[in-house]
Amino acid sequence: MIIWGIFWGAVLGSWFGGHGDFGPFVGAILGFFAGLSLRWAVRSAIRTELQAQAAKAVAPPAASAQAAPSAEDRAQVAPPSPPLPPVPQNTSPDADDPFWTGEPTPHGLPPVPTSASTSAPVPPRPDELRQPAPPNPLEQAVLAARNWLLGGNTIVRVGLVILFIGLSFLARYAASAGLLPVEFRLAAVAAVGIALLVVGFRKRADKPAFALALQGGGVAVMYLTVFAAFRLYGLLPPLYAFGLMIAVCAASCALALLQDSRALAVAAFAGGFAAPILLSTGQGSHVGLFSYYTLLNLAILFIAHKRSWRMLNVVGFVATFGVASAWGALKYQPEHYASTQPFLAGFVLIYLCAAILYARNTPTKLGNAVDTMLVFGTPLVGFGLQAGLVQPFELGAAFSAMAFAALYLVTATVLARRALDSWRLLVECFIAVGVGFATLAVPLALDAQWTSAVWALEGAGAFWVGMRQARWMPRAFGLVLQVVAMLAFLGSTSSISPLPLVNPAFLGALLIALPSLLLAWWLRQPLPHSGSAWARGYAGVEARLSNPAYLYGFVFWCLAWLMEITRHVPGLEAGQWPTPVFSEQVTELLAMLAVVLSAALSMVLGLRTRWAVATWPARGTIAVLALGWAVQVADGYRVLATPAWAVWPAVLALHVWMLRQTDQLQLAADVDGKPGAPSPLAGWFHAATAWLVTLLLADCLWSGIGKAELWHTSWAGVVLLVSAIAVLVLLALWAGRGNRPAARAALPWPLNPHAEAYYWLAALPMAVMVFWGALLAAVHSSGHTAPLPYIPLLNPTDLTLALALGGLVFWRRALLSALPLPARSGWVTGRHALLALALLAFIVINTVWLRVAHHFFGVRWNASALFDSFVVQTGYAILWTLLALGMMVLAHRRMQRPLWLVGAGLLGGVVVKLLLIDLSNAGGAERIIAFIAVGVLMLVVGYFAPLPPKAAARAEPAAPPLAPSQPETLP
Known part of the structure; x- marks a missing residue:
């Protein structure tokens, strides 16, 4: 995980700028910490689960708590219980190695002896069961050093450390004092190393740990002696020194194999790999260096065939690729390609085989163990070096990635055919590496839009394989690839191409949409899985992804057509800006048509396959149409313009058809054997359609206003109000027929069952708009009717206001006749609405x-x-008096005392106005006319419309006489 984090961090750091040449290094550092955190989290989870399982397996049955012993019980001396045997330590291969990823081999704990007199064990407290936090890397290093020093024969290891220190002090003192010749001193040190080897080899049977420690110290002394003779004192030529180090390495390897000592082999090969570095003069050939390393790695491969010494593989891997990386960064030149490529390929193949051999030689109960450093580190580090080699070649990195993908996929295929189920984890790791490199090859060879398309198709393929094999990990990988493809596509969207329908933008989005729709189809039903805890958890997530996957695919389907509609053609000359294929107004119309038509096709798919989610896009077409109209109005483009007059009827017809199909699907759905009911949202969709028709009608009227150039007259000010009045009256006339259940049942769709949605949900906002629109028009419209002359009551403003009052009254009467009344309609049907x-x-x-x-x-x-x-x-004085006269006469005839009082109040207001306002017009004829007219009218009111009498109170019925046998009782 750490190597993967470093690799992908470096890749992302090189992709995303901001740090210059240091981007890959910054990304690699961040990737290191990310991988370290992920590995710590995964291992903690696995360790917790294994400990919980082990605790369940060895936990003794719980016993009931016993009462505290009494004094007499304490006086009795209980026989001592036998001591518990020690718990054996884990002896699985490389269990103490922090890089080992195989499952540990659990050891069963010995049973605890029980007897009838033995009391039940006291259960541990919760704080005792709490696991300590895992150590950090520094603590792990200190722990490893302590284990080496204190593990095994501690005295021998401490003695070796002291011996090395003493020898170094002796050599320094002798050199500074000039007591002995340099040759003698080096010979003495070499003799000590040989003595350690001989004594350790002779004691290998009696004291194996002591013997191996002595031999390891002897090997180290021999390496240091040769190094000092060559580098510090110049007593040996480079070739002789190199040969001596090879001899030491070969001898120590032989001793390690003879005694089956992993530590001795690690020490031997560590010195062997360090020899060229220690003895380098800077003038050697890289061919010789890598040839020597190839021999060492072949020896490691030979040992890996016999032993599962992982630390030896780690030493060879780190030394080989570390030195190769350093040489490549410092001294590689393009002319060295032919002489370095075979060595790099050989190193990758050697450690690929080493990973396979390690898995073969390390079986566990859960299958063969996997060395993550060799399995994942080899291809990642190898590809990094390979990319540096082929950097001068066009598409060299892409072909290299394909070569790595082919190598690992072919290896996985061979292992899957010839190996048993115990190799399944290694096979899956190789498949993951191969698929990863095949995925990486795409962006290295293609641009981002084609890359996203290939990744989407690859994700669909991985999902299909996981579905056929009942494996959840390939399916999860396929879904993740869909998201990665989307991010790659959106990161570099460009719709500039001279070719229609076969350009990267259109095909890239389309090839993301189609796999997503296919995944949604596969996810309709639960898919098989292995039954593990991880698989069951993933299955719960996967069961919720069908609908989101379909909507995701539908969005990219629409996006593909939108990018094609907004496509630009490159300029014919250099430096010329790209030109759009369609004009801005036509682009808006085609975009709206494409989305609505796509929703209709999705509806057809849902109807034929009975796939509910395919019918969902039809519910959003009303928002698309409203947005399309708003954008057109903002651009000054009208519905009756060409070609809008042909597009709008088509999209409205498709929208109405989808509304009808949606209603039929809801009504056809059986609920406990009964026909389904319309969705509560269905009525709002119908109401929104009526509102859209109002806007379109107003847009058509505005087109006429624009052609007649009447924008600065009252004709333009009442256009929207006229549209709202017309729709309100039409809704009251048309939908009002279905304001009763019996009448509604005999009507066709959409009044049955959505009549209330039209005469209440749709009409209510229209009525509010008519009311406030009429109020604003009355106050602000001056009534200019150019080019026609102004005629009172016959101008557009007065006629529209009269229609508004009549439409509101007509709609309210249609609402009052509804049975039952719509919910929350009391404020419309009550007295307050009449007052308004x-x-x-x-x-x-x-x-x-x-x-x-x-x-x-x-x-x-x-x-x-x-x-x-x-x-x-x-x-105003005369008008208000006439209004008061009319109300009072009407009230007198109908015997409506409240109405008469309202007229009287208005008349009183006229009097107050005369005294406060009109009286101030000294000498004006207007004041005379006002006072005379109001006085005469008040006389008329007093004569024809006196105050109506109060309504007579109803007489209460007389109480029946009391019977003779019933005495009168006081209350």
């Missing part, structure tokens, strides 16, 4: 006089001028 309509009518009548005064008496159309005009005030 009366107030609106009063304001409308007053503004009619304002427009008359403006057009015929020359009063300017602003609030201050109108208020200061005595003509306007006189007209």
Whole structure:
């Protein structure tokens, strides 16, 4: 995991700029910590699970707690219980190695002797069961050093350390004092090393640990002696020194194999790999160096065939690829390619075989162990070096990645055919590496849009393989690749291409959409899996992914067509900007048509396959149409313009058809044997359609206004209000027929079953808009009717206001006749709505006089001028008196005392206005007219409409007489 983190961190660091040439190093450092954290988390989880399983396997049955012993019980001396045998330590191969990833071989604990007199063990406290936190890397290093020093024969190891220190002090003192010749001193040190080897070899049977420690010290002394003779004192030529180190390495390897000593072999090969570095003069040939390393690695491979010494593999791997990386960074030149490529390929093949041999020689109960450093580190480090070698060649890195992918996939295929199930983990690791390099080859060879398409197809293929083999990991990998493909595609979107439909943008998005739709189809039903805990957990997540996967694919399907519609053609000349294929207005129309048509095709798919999620996009077309209309209006493009007049009927027809199919699907769904009911949201979709029709109708009227150039007249100010009034009246007439259940059942779709959605949900916002629109038009519209002359009550403003009042009254009556009344409609059907309509009518009548005064008496159309005009005030006095007269006469005839009181209140307001406002017009004729007219009208009111009498109180029925036998009782 650490190597994977370093590799992908370096790759991402090189892709994403911001750190210059240090980007790969910064990414590698961050990847190291990410991999370290991930490995720590995974190992902690595995360790916790294994400890829990071991505790369950060896835990004795719980016994009931016993009471505390009494004094007499304590006086009795219980026989001593036999001591528990020690728990054996884990002796699985390389169990103490922090890089070992094979499953540990658990050892069963010996049973605890029990007897009838032995009390039940006291269960441990929860704080005793809590596992300590795993050590950090520094603590692990200190722990490893302590284990080496204190493990085995501690005295011998401490003695070796002291001996080395003493010899070094002796050599330094002798050199500084000039007591003995250098040759004698080196010969003495070599003699000590040989003596350690001889004594250790002779004691190998009696004291194996003591003997191996002595031999390891002797090998180290021999290496240091040869190094000092060559480097420090120049007593040996390079060739002789190199030969002596090879001889020491070969002899120590022979001793290690003879005694089956891994530590001795590690020491031998460590010196062998260090020999060229220690003896280097800077003038050697890299061919000789890598040839020598090839021989050492072949020897390690030979030992790996016989022994599962992982630490030896680690030493060879680190030394070989470490030295190769250092040489490549410091001295590699393109002309060295032919002489270095065979060695790199040989190193990769050697450690690939070493990984296979280690797995063969390390069986566990859960299958053959896997060395993660060899399995994953070899291809990653090898590919990094290979990429450096082929950097001058075009597509060299892409072909190298394909070569690595082929190598590991072929190896996995051979192992899968010839090996047993115990090799399954290694085979899966090789497949993962091969697929990873095949995936990496795509961005190295293609641009981001083609890369995303290939990754999406590869993810679908991996998911299909996992589905056929009932394995959850390939399926999860396929889903992750879909997300990676999406990110790669969105990271570099470009729709510049001269070719229609076969350009990278369109095909890239389409090849992401189609695999996603295919994955959604496969995910409709639960897929088989292995039954493990991880597989069951993933199955729970996978069961929820079908619908999101389909919607994800549908979005990319629409995105593909949108990118094709917005495609640009490169300029014909250098430096010329790309030109769009379609104009901006046509692009907007085609985009809207593409999305709605895609939703209709999805609806057809859902109807034929009975796939519910395929019908979901149809519910969003109303939002697409509304957005399309808003964008067109913002660009000054009208519905009746060409070609909008042909596109809008088509998309509306598709939208209505999808509404009908959605309703039929909901009604056809059986719920406990009964027909289904419409969704609560279905009514809102129908209501939104009515609102959209209102906007489209207004847009058509605005087109006429624009052609007639009437934007600065009252014709333009009432367009939206006229549209709302027309739709409100149509809804009351058309949908009002279904305001009762019996009448609704006899009507066709969509009134059955959505009549209430039209005459209530859709009409209510329209009514509110008509009310407030009429109020604003009455107050702000001056009634200019150019080029026609102004005619009171027959101009567009007054006619529209009259239609608004009539439409509101008509819709309210249709609502009042509904049985039952819609929910929360009391504020519309109650008395407050009548008062609001009366107030609106009063304001409308007053503004009619304002427009008359403006057009015929020359009063300017602003609030201050109108208020200061005595003509306007006189007209108001007469108008209000006439209104009061009308209300009072009507109230008198209908015997409606409250209405008469309202008229009287208005008349009183007229009197107050005369005294406060009109009286101030000294010498004006308007004041005379106002007072005379109001006085005469008040006389008429007093004569024809006196105050109606109060309604007579109902007489209460007389109480029946008391019977003779029933005495009267007081309350």
